[in-house]
Amino acid sequence: MKKSAQALLVMLLGLVIAIVLYQYILQQKYEKRPLPTNLHPRVEEASNALIADAAEIGIDITITDGYRSHQEQESLYEQGRSTEGSIVTNARGGDSYHNYGLAIDFALQPSANEVIWDLNYDGNGNGKSDWLEVVELAKALGFSWGGDWENFKDYPHLQMDFGLTLRELKRGKRPRDVLEEE
Structure with missing residues (x-):
């Protein structure tokens, strides 16, 4: 025994x-592994498809942000804390999917010289929020939406995480690794 x-x-x-x-x-x-310096190809492709799909239903949007360096993210994090402005993120440099080319931010663009972040705006006149129509299109393309987050609602934010956590991304794992495993 x-x-x-x-x-x-x-x-x-x-x-x-x-x-x-x-x-x-x-x-x-x-x-x-080096950090990415631009949007992941699938994210960029879906971003372009989102712009086209929204235009088909009479909604013009613009992508206001995509890939961000750790330094750019850190500057945004400091906004409203140690620098002027309102707090726009709770993510420090390295703690955002933007830093890995996996996230975009969007806004409505009702005219060439106007960009708005109005969740209730109905520019195509169909009785529905243009913003939420765009979110629905984005989700169909594989994005997840920051407006669904529990703690900090980030309404312009869309991301594709490919099942990777920020911890895995910080350690160098990339979506191509996940895609190669499939």
């Missing part, structure tokens, strides 16, 4: 060591 318990303990210890080693190897594989 004692030998079988020892054998089981050795097996479990071996399994734990194997798991730790595997995690270390994965971390080394991804950790040294």
Whole structure:
């Protein structure tokens, strides 16, 4: 009985060591990857499709932001805290899907010289909020919406996370890894 318990303990210890080693190897594989410098191709494609799909139902939109460097994100985070303006984000540099090319922000553009963030505006006159119509189109294209977040509602924000957490992205894992595994 004692030998079988020892054998089981050795097996479990071996399994734990194997798991730790595997995690270390994965971390080394991804950790040294450079950060993206633009939108992920699927996000960019969906962004362009969103603009076209919205135009088909009489809603003009503009993409107000896409990829952001960590430094740009940090500057936005400081807004309303240590610099002038209102707080627009709770995400520090590296803590936003924008920093990995996986998020966009949009606004309505009722005319060439006008950009609005009015959630109730009905410019196409169909009795529905243009904003929510755009969100519906975006979700059909695979985006998730910041307006659905529990704590900090970010109504202009759309993102595709490809099932990756910010922690995984910070450690160097990229959507192409997820797509290659599928």
